[in-house]
Amino acid sequence: MARAVRDPEERIRERNVRLIIKAGIEIFARKGFDGTRIAEIAEASGLPKANVYYYFSSKEEIYTAIIAHLLASWDDALKYISPEREPAEAFRLYIKAKLEYTRKNMAESRLFASEIIQGARFLTKKDREHIRQVTDTHVAVIEGWIAAGKMLPVDPRHLFIMLWASTQFYSDFEPVAVDALKKPRLKADDYEKAAATITETILRGILRQP
Amino acid sequence: MARAVRDPEERIRERNVRLIIKAGIEIFARKGFDGTRIAEIAEASGLPKANVYYYFSSKEEIYTAIIAHLLASWDDALKYISPEREPAEAFRLYIKAKLEYTRKNMAESRLFASEIIQGARFLTKKDREHIRQVTDTHVAVIEGWIAAGKMLPVDPRHLFIMLWASTQFYSDFEPVAVDALKKPRLKADDYEKAAATITETILRGILRQP
DNA sequence: TTGAAAGTTGACACTTTGGTCAGCTTTTGT
DNA sequence: ACAAAAGCTGACCAAAGTGTCAACTTTCAA
Numbered sequence: 342m343a344r345a346v347r348d349p350e351e352r353i354r355e356r357n358v359r360l361i362i363k364a365g366i367e368i369f370a371r372k373g374f375d376g377t378r379i380a381e382i383a384e385a386s387g388l389p390k391a392n393v394y395y396y397f398s399s400k401e402e403i404y405t406a407i408i409a410h411l412l413a414s415w416d417d418a419l420k421y422i423s424p425e426r427e428p429a430e431a432f433r434l435y436i437k438a439k440l441e442y443t444r445k446n447m448a449e450s451r452l453f454a455s456e457i458i459q460g461a462r463f464l465t466k467k468d469r470e471h472i473r474q475v476t477d478t479h480v481a482v483i484e485g486w487i488a489a490g491k492m493l494p495v496d497p498r499h500l501f502i503m504l505w506a507s508t509q510f511y512s513d514f515e516p517v518a519v520d521a522l523k524k525p526r527l528k529a530d531d532y533e534k535a536a537a538t539i540t541e542t543i544l545r546g547i548l549r550q551p
Numbered sequence: 552m553a554r555a556v557r558d559p560e561e562r563i564r565e566r567n568v569r570l571i572i573k574a575g576i577e578i579f580a581r582k583g584f585d586g587t588r589i590a591e592i593a594e595a596s597g598l599p600k601a602n603v604y605y606y607f608s609s610k611e612e613i614y615t616a617i618i619a620h621l622l623a624s625w626d627d628a629l630k631y632i633s634p635e636r637e638p639a640e641a642f643r644l645y646i647k648a649k650l651e652y653t654r655k656n657m658a659e660s661r662l663f664a665s666e667i668i669q670g671a672r673f674l675t676k677k678d679r680e681h682i683r684q685v686t687d688t689h690v691a692v693i694e695g696w697i698a699a700g701k702m703l704p705v706d707p708r709h710l711f712i713m714l715w716a717s718t719q720f721y722s723d724f725e726p727v728a729v730d731a732l733k734k735p736r737l738k739a740d741d742y743e744k745a746a747a748t749i750t751e752t753i754l755r756g757i758l759r760q761p
Numbered sequence: 762t763t764g765a766a767a768g769t770t771g772a773c774a775c776t777t778t779g780g781t782c783a784g785c786t787t788t789t790g791t
Numbered sequence: 792a793c794a795a796a797a798g799c800t801g802a803c804c805a806a807a808g809t810g811t812c813a814a815c816t817t818t819c820a821a
Contacts, residue, residue: 353562353768353818371669375586380810391770394810451668454724458661459581461726469714472730498732499748501716502629505731506724510716514664516671517715520682522708538709542756545703563788563798589779601800604780768817777808787798 358384358396362410365403370452373459374404403464408463409528411453412471418442422479428486429544432504439508444532447512475533476501495547507539568606570596572620575613580630580662583669584614609675616672621663622681628652632689638696639754642714649718654742656723664723686711705757717749 364385370375379400382392397403418438422431443450450461467471476498483497511527518527574595578587589610592598607613628648632641653660659749666673686708693707721737728737 357768360575373583373586373669376583376669377585378807380807381751389770390809391772392768393621395768395770396811400809446672455583455665455668456810457724457727458665459583459586464726469726469730472727473733476731477733495752496744496748499745500752502720502731502745503713503726503749503752505727506716506720507713510712514667516679516711517667519710520679521686523683523687523714534706534711535712538706539713542705542710542713542753544756546752546754546756567798588777590777599800600779601781601802602798605798605800608780610779763819764821765820766818769815770812771814772812773807774811779804780806781804782802783802784800784801787796789794789796789804791794 354396357386357388357392360388361393361396361403362407365407366448366452369404369407370448370455373455374400374463375420377404379403405463407452408456408468411449412464412468414442414446414449415453416472416475419475419479422482424482424485428483429548432543434549436504436508436543437536439504440532440536440539442510443509443512444527444529447515450509452511454509490549492547493549500543500547504539504543508535512533549551564606567596567602570598571603571606571613572617575617576658577664579614579617580658580665583665584673585611587614589613617662617675618666618678621659622674622678624652625663626682626685628712629689630683632692634692634695638693638702639758641727643750646714646718646753647746649714650721650742650746650749653718653722654739658724660719660722664675664719700759702757703759710753710757714749714753718745721745736756745752 362383363505364376364382367380367387372378372381377400379393380390382403383393386393388457393403397406418435421434421438426434432533461469479501480497483492483495483500487494487497511532519525522531565569571592574592575587578591578595582588582591583608588697589603590600592613593603596603606753628645630646631644636644641751671679689711693705695708696702697704697707721742725737729735732741734741
């Protein structure tokens with residue numbers, strides 16, 4: 342009475358799930374959850390609609406799979422904010438990494454922003470607890486720097502919001518960034534210039550003057 | 552052969568259009584254009600669906616009416632960035648005004664953000680030209696301050712993006728702000744604390760040291 | 762080689778949606 | 792008072808949407 346045995350390398354499944362997720366990220370990012378049609382995801386992924394339903398049993402299942410996937414990387418750049426580093430170096434690296442991530446993963450970035458704007462309906466309590474906990478950890482690092490006299494006493498939570506907001510902006514609100522910067526589209530050096538301006542301004546804003 | 556004569560005070564029309572717009576702002580902000588159902592706007596405004604169609608002939612007409620209305624006020628706070636003022640005072644007032652606006656008009660703020668994230672599909676060329684032109688004007692003011700030695704040479708366009716992003720964040724991404732600040736919800740004094748932190752940090756970041 | 766599991770899909774059922782309309786009631790200038 | 796303009800709305804429709812399914816093809820371990 343052996344149970345089902347097969348554990349093939351799942352190549353077909355893996356590939357199709359990846360195609361669906363990839364198409365889903367793009368379309369959910371532009372249309373939001375309610376605005377997205379499964380048929381559109383199917384078309385964009387090159388699969389018939391019924392085949393999409395073979396892998397996911399509902400629109401919500403696709404969406405939450407994507408959200409879970411995103412959350413795993415949204416705080417990645419925060420690793421640079423660590424007590425062994427000097428604040429100047431830490432913030433410089435953080436800003437650079439965050440801008441690079443957001444530039445190379447525009448759709449993911451937008452989808453996350455879209456989910457939040459639409460009320461964070463599909464973020465679980467666990468997801469939100471994760472955000473709170475990660476913030477706490479890094480707030481503590483900054484408080485340590487302040488206590489050590491390495492930084493001016495700036496509220497760390499509002500500081501993180503400034504950084505998050507400023508870096509996200511270029512990808513999430515690209516059309517406005519394009520207009521404000523008077524460029525036809527944003528390229529790598531626009532992101533570099535952004536990193537430079539944000540870094541310089543913030544560092545002068547939070548460090549003791551030499 | 553006189554043309555139609557009546558010009559009543561339009562009280563009923565005014566009131567119902569206002570109710571529809573108000574409901575529309577809330578729902579478009581949360582669901583985006585494609586995700587919004589006219590029936591939902593009708594219910595939220597307390598009018599039968601057919602009555603909504605008596606005033607607006609399509610979903611797009613409601614949406615663009617709202618967008619046009621928003622754009623008229625989105626750059627309102629920029630009036631404080633004017634050459635007669637000293638930069639410190641100007642930025643302080645701008646940050647305060649922008650945060651106040653965004654707090655008191657959360658749905659409008661979110662709807663505008665949502666429209667941009669979703670690709671600015673319903674911003675006309677004229678709208679975008681307006682954004683560009685308003686930015687240019689205020690960039691010139693900042694360049695004047697820099698030339699006068701009243702400010703450090705910070706790229707004005709990226710500076711505006713930092714300010715816009717940081718102030719919008721609290722309303723547009725409220726669920727994340729709530730988690731990051733560990734509050735059950737944001738109240739007036741959280742916005743005041745935000746204004747203080749942003750103002751202090753930015754001013755130190757852009758002004759010559761005394 | 763083979764057969765059972767995995768994958769594929771056109772066609773279908775059922776629901777929701779945007780938008781229309783005919784006929785009704787209310788408002789208002791005269 | 793009254794007629795014409797403005798306002799109102801239940802009922803309806805075509806189109807578009809989500810999700811299902813039975814029958815087919817492909818894959819692969821034994």
